[in-house]
Amino acid sequence: MIALLVIDMQNAYFEDPALAVKREPLVHASNELLDGFAAAGRKALLVGTEHERDKSTWSLNMLDDDQGFLFRGSTQAQFVPGLKTDGLPQLVKTRDSAFVGTDLLSRLRNWAVDEVVLAGVSTHNCVAQTGADAFARNIRVTYAADAVASEDPQAADAMLNILAAEYRQQVQPNTEILARLRRQHQ
Secondary structure (H helix, E strand, C coil): CEEEEEECCEHHHHHCHHHHCCHHHHHHHHHHHHHHHHHCCCEEEEEEECECCCCCCCCHHHHHHCCCCCECCCCCCCECCCCCCCCCCEEEECCCCCCCCCCHHHHHHHCCCCEEEEEEECHHHHHHHHHHHHHHCCCEEEEEEEEEECCCHHHHHHHHHHHHHHHCCEEECHHHHHHHHHHHHC
């Protein structure tokens, strides 16, 4: 069974000018996938990052810089306008990988998922870390080429090349992912 994870499509990440210009196309591509998964009767999960103001959930770089962000309940932590979120389950994480410190693996097992499609930001950080950790848990991964982006395109391309070569993870456009879903649904 295949499921969709939409990762960190939150206001804070799109404050970066390099991602800000990609927000609308990413929202469109993510919504296209969300609609396709719903039409095929497949699960989708919205994954977001949130931190506490008391520093208890901060990562090392945040602690080193004494600078936190994505605080629970803040505008920064909200999903971006236009992203279809109604009725979808959500998962909150505090690290790059959606597997670290969460119940993601249990959720995927409960849904009988053995493959995930990853969408969202940033390709070379949270998306890639989640993909690498999925591999470590014997879950196949496809990266939605139209629905992932990074503020550092060179790092993103390099990371996807490594993951594709070493872990045999696919990078596919939405059209291929949705066509595969339709074939499986018939």
